[in-house]
Amino acid sequence: MAKVYVSSTIADLTEERRAVLDWLRRARHQAVDSYLPDSDTVEKSCLEDVGICDLYVLIAGHRYGFQPPEDNPEGLSITHLEFRRAGECGIPRVALLRMNIPDVRLSDLEDPR
Amino acid sequence: MRPAEFTNLEGLIQGLSTGVQGELDKLARLDQQPAGPVAVGRVLRLAPRPVFLAGREELLAELNALLTGDGGAGPRVVALCGPGGAGKTSVALEYAHRQLAEVGVGWQFAAENPTVLAAGFAELAAQLGVRDATDSRDPVASVHGMLAVFSAEWLLVFDNAPDRAVVEGFLPPAGRGRMLITTQNQDWPPGQALQVPVLDTEVAAGFLINRTADADQRAPGAARDLATELGGLPLALEQAGAYIQATGDSIAGYLASFRQRRADMLGRGEPTGYRKTVATAWALALDQLEQSAAGAVGLLRLLAYCAPEAVPLRLLLQPCPGLAEQLGDEVASALLPLQEDELAAKDAIAALRRYSLVSQPADGSVSVHRLIQAITADQMPAELAAAWRQAAAVVIESALPANPQNPESWSVFALLLPHAQAALSVDTGGMGRVASYVGFSGSYGAACDLQQEVLKARERVLGLDHPDTLAARAGLAYFTGMAGNTAGARDQFASLVPVHKRVLGPRHPDTLAARVNLAYFTGMAGNTAGARDQFASLVPVHKRVLGLEHPDTLAARAGLALWTGLAGDTAGARDQFAAVAAVHERVLGAEHPDTLATRANLAQWAWNAGDAAGARDQYAALLPVRERVLGPKHPMTLTARSNLAHYTREAARGGN
Numbered sequence: 001m002a003k004v005y006v007s008s009t010i011a012d013l014t015e016e017r018r019a020v021l022d023w024l025r026r027a028r029h030q031a032v033d034s035y036l037p038d039s040d041t042v043e044k045s046c047l048e049d050v051g052i053c054d055l056y057v058l059i060a061g062h063r064y065g066f067q068p069p070e071d072n073p074e075g076l077s078i079t080h081l082e083f084r085r086a087g088e089c090g091i092p093r094v095a096l097l098r099m100n101i102p103d104v105r106l107s108d109l110e111d112p113r
Numbered sequence: 114m115r116p117a118e119f120t121n122l123e124g125l126i127q128g129l130s131t132g133v134q135g136e137l138d139k140l141a142r143l144d145q146q147p148a149g150p151v152a153v154g155r156v157l158r159l160a161p162r163p164v165f166l167a168g169r170e171e172l173l174a175e176l177n178a179l180l181t182g183d184g185g186a187g188p189r190v191v192a193l194c195g196p197g198g199a200g201k202t203s204v205a206l207e208y209a210h211r212q213l214a215e216v217g218v219g220w221q222f223a224a225e226n227p228t229v230l231a232a233g234f235a236e237l238a239a240q241l242g243v244r245d246a247t248d249s250r251d252p253v254a255s256v257h258g259m260l261a262v263f264s265a266e267w268l269l270v271f272d273n274a275p276d277r278a279v280v281e282g283f284l285p286p287a288g289r290g291r292m293l294i295t296t297q298n299q300d301w302p303p304g305q306a307l308q309v310p311v312l313d314t315e316v317a318a319g320f321l322i323n324r325t326a327d328a329d330q331r332a333p334g335a336a337r338d339l340a341t342e343l344g345g346l347p348l349a350l351e352q353a354g355a356y357i358q359a360t361g362d363s364i365a366g367y368l369a370s371f372r373q374r375r376a377d378m379l380g381r382g383e384p385t386g387y388r389k390t391v392a393t394a395w396a397l398a399l400d401q402l403e404q405s406a407a408g409a410v411g412l413l414r415l416l417a418y419c420a421p422e423a424v425p426l427r428l429l430l431q432p433c434p435g436l437a438e439q440l441g442d443e444v445a446s447a448l449l450p451l452q453e454d455e456l457a458a459k460d461a462i463a464a465l466r467r468y469s470l471v472s473q474p475a476d477g478s479v480s481v482h483r484l485i486q487a488i489t490a491d492q493m494p495a496e497l498a499a500a501w502r503q504a505a506a507v508v509i510e511s512a513l514p515a516n517p518q519n520p521e522s523w524s525v526f527a528l529l530l531p532h533a534q535a536a537l538s539v540d541t542g543g544m545g546r547v548a549s550y551v552g553f554s555g556s557y558g559a560a561c562d563l564q565q566e567v568l569k570a571r572e573r574v575l576g577l578d579h580p581d582t583l584a585a586r587a588g589l590a591y592f593t594g595m596a597g598n599t600a601g602a603r604d605q606f607a608s609l610v611p612v613h614k615r616v617l618g619p620r621h622p623d624t625l626a627a628r629v630n631l632a633y634f635t636g637m638a639g640n641t642a643g644a645r646d647q648f649a650s651l652v653p654v655h656k657r658v659l660g661l662e663h664p665d666t667l668a669a670r671a672g673l674a675l676w677t678g679l680a681g682d683t684a685g686a687r688d689q690f691a692a693v694a695a696v697h698e699r700v701l702g703a704e705h706p707d708t709l710a711t712r713a714n715l716a717q718w719a720w721n722a723g724d725a726a727g728a729r730d731q732y733a734a735l736l737p738v739r740e741r742v743l744g745p746k747h748p749m750t751l752t753a754r755s756n757l758a759h760y761t762r763e764a765a766r767g768g769n
Contacts, residue, residue, distance in 0.1 A: 002133075002137055002164075004133065015122065016122065016125055019125060019126060020125065020126075020129055023126050023130065024129075024133075028326050029133070030323065051211065054140070054162075055133060055136055055137065057129065057132070057133065059125070087114075088214065090214055092115070092136035092139065092140065093114040093115070094114075094117070094128075094129070094132030094133060094136060095114055095115070095116040095117070096116075096117055096118075096119055096125055097116060097117070097118045097119070098118075098120070098125075099118045099120050100121070
């Protein structure tokens with residue numbers, strides 16, 4: 001059983017996240033879910049959670065994700081920060097990249113989350 | 114990084130499973146690599162990171178704070194203390210693995226003895242390049258010298274040190290370092306020791322569910338029960354989890370086996386990352402104690418038959434006249450010195466603390482983990498185990514106060530209650546006193562249950578007519594009434610009084626007490642005139658048998674006064690209370706609780722009889738006494754003050 005951090009944007013990858021979390025649970029791994037980003041505290045707790053996992057799984061779709069306005073000089077998204085933190089901690093990373101063209105709506109272009 | 118592309122959910126899961134499995138395999142291969150540097154410029158030797166760790170985040174945070182917080186220059190040292198199986202090494206390793214990115218050296222030493230430690234330092238010296246295999250320089254000094262000037266941070270784990278003396282000379286004195294010592298020994302300088310506690314029930318139950326993936330409907334309940342049985346001990350939980358997984362059993366199935374065959378189950382199961390089972394982990398400590406501190410083994414055996422709650426040793430280890438005759442030679446020679454010599458008892462506790470077998474003493478009490486109790490008991494031959502069980506029962510019974518009605522004894526009863534329930538059989542006098550304490554201190558329902566058991570045991574062992582059996586019946590009847598079933602209490606006393614008369618005689622104090630209770634509960638069940646008449650016939654008997662000024666005679670007179678009033682004759686009640694109050698004051702003194710109660714009754718019945726001024730005067734006299742005796746804020750003082758104000762107002766109005 002390994003502790004696996006699952007990192008992704010939320011809005012465009014709902015089904016994929018559910019499928020990944022289900023698979024991990026069925027495989028008896030402990031899935032650690034990232035949260036809906038709505039505060040700096042959540043951002044911090046996400047990053048702390050990453051550091052204590054054995055494995056990091058990124059699901060990347062077409063959204064870049066929420067960029068916390070504070071303490072974030074490079075303007076990176078939480079997903080990006082989590083990805084980077086896993087690398088810093090030496091945690092093995094598995095990246096799953098969606099290649100098909102998604103159904104992008106106008107609102108998506110205005111809101112990268 | 115292992116990237117994979119997908120266009121649908123099937124492809125996603127394929128990429129996920131390949132990626133996760135591939136990375137986990139890589140990690141497993143790393144763990145199996147021979148020790149030595151695993152990265153250029155870093156010197157690492159640590160056992161694999163614990164696979165199953167639960168409920169340790171707060172502890173790890175505290176550990177990190179101790180190892181990285183402000184506290185002067187030089188390396189930091191923390192000793193992780195706890196009994197065998199508490200998970201000290203797992204916490205140390207988890208911490209070390211989390212710090213890997215920050216340290217240039219991460220090294221774990223076996224610290225059981227100085228020889229093994231010295232060999233470990235020779236290996237580290239070689240890895241650091243400060244000494245080769247044929248070098249005759251002291252490897253410890255070489256390592257210390259290197260670490261003092263090492264540019265990166267370093268972290269050393271001294272695993273399973275028996276005491277401070279063994280590791281002291283090996284701890285590097287200078288450098289940017291953190292040191293973790295895991296040890297059962299509790300003797301460390303203040304601020305250096307960090308306790309590794311057992312897990313609380315919910316966390317432990319969650320661990321069992323996750324570890325076994327038991328999806329059975331009964332699993333959550335069974336996991337909680339098993340977590341409680343195992344006292345939250347991480348090693349025992351891991352052992353149980355490993356056994357359940359290996360055998361395909363369920364948590365509920367393991368729980369049932371454990372309850373039936375505890376000793377066998379504690380020796381079964383192969384915990385991941387640990388060489389010992391719970392049984393062997395502690396057997397070693399017990400063997401070593403037997404060689405070095407026989408008194409400590411005796412104390413542990415006594416504690417094995419107490420409850421897992423705090424054991425008030427200051428009460429149990431008192432010289433106990435006549436005890437030697439009740440104990441076998443082997444038990445007596447171990448136990449009596451502990452009771453007669455305070456220093457011997459302290460030495461025994463200190464020896465047990467060297468292996469974390471008992472908690473830190475507090476207020477003269479220590480506690481023992483329930484599995485340590487179980488293993489200590491299970492490892493004795495049956496005959497010796499029975500002798501120690503008997504010794505614990507005798508010692509606990511001797512420590513129980515004689516009079517459970519006296520409120521001053523209640524704090525002692527409270528401390529001894531769990532241990533009496535664990536060690537005493539229900540037919541003992543001690544359990545009878547415990548049942549009475551439970552009732553007199555206000556837990557009437559619980560007292561009824563306990564008294565019922567005591568009664569059944571006495572009926573079986575002593576017979577129906579034995580005085581102790583009758584006392585248990587009277588106790589049950591009394592607490593039945595106090596718990597609210599006044600008619601039941603009345604009926605029980607009604608059937609008990611004739612037995613008392615026949616067995617003990619009509620003038621026996623217990624017979625009279627049973628009659629008083631019958632009268633009282635007759636009234637409480639609604640028949641006030643009947644209660645009055647019964648008290649009226651009891652008072653002359655009391656006077657004749659016990660004397661005019663005996664407290665029981667006065668109590669019977671107060672009873673008569675009360676039920677006279679409740680049956681309608683308020684003036685009669687007032688006059689009777691006035692007469693009783695005068696005797697109480699003369700015999701018991703003005704400040705005795707009975708005197709105060711009688712005077713309060715007198716005031717009340719004066720009011721009931723229409724005499725507001727009389728009531729006012731009684732409370733005016735009573736208030737300063739209550740203020741003095743009970744204090745100005747005691748509820749009864751406040752009641753007296755409030756009543757005084759009320760009756761003063763009523764008297765001014767001219768009556769009620």
